[in-house]
Amino acid sequence: MRDYNFNNKTFYVYTLGCKTNQSESEEISSNLLSLGFKFVNLNENPKYIIVNSCTVTSTADKKTRQVISRAKRINPNSILIVTGCGLKYNSKTFKKLGADFFFSNKQKEKIVNFLLNNISCTSENKENAWVIIKNNKSSNLQKLRSNNLDEEEFS
Secondary structure (H helix, E strand, O other): OEEEEOOOOEEEEEEOOOHHHHHHHHHHHHHHHHOOOEEOOHHHOOOEEEEEEOOOOHHHHHHHHHHHHHHHHHOOOOEEEEEEOOHHHHHHHHHHHOOOEEEOHHHHHHHHHHHHOEEEEEEEEOOEEEEEEEOOOOEEEEEEOOOOOOHHHHO
C-alpha cells in the first residue's frame, strides 16, 4: 500500500510541446510559487513532479515517456502528475512508467487546488485509488481514475 504524503511543498515542472503547454505550465508554476511552494530542479528531489505532455509528433511522444521514466527513476518517492494532450493516447503507458495522477487538458486548472488542499491518499490495490480532499467546509471522498484508466476520458 502506498501512502501519499502531500506535506513537502517542493515541485518541478517539465513541459513538452506547444506554446499553450508552455503558457499553462508557467501559470501552474506561478500559482504554486505564490502559494508558498518552492520550485526545485529534478535532481533536488521535488515532492511533486508535473509533466505537461505532448503527443503531436512521435518525437514528443517518445520524449514524454522518457521524461516520466527518468523522473520516477531519479525520484521514486515523488508524486508524479501528468497532464496535457499526451494522455489522450498514452495514459496507460504513463501509468506503467510510474505516473501517480492524471489531469486531462480540461482538468489542468485543477492541479494547483489538488496540491494546495490538505490531501492524503492511500491505494490498497492497483484497481482503485481514493483521495480524501479536506477543506475548511467539509471532507469529500472522490475516486481518482489514475489506476483504472479509460483512454476516452482524455479525449
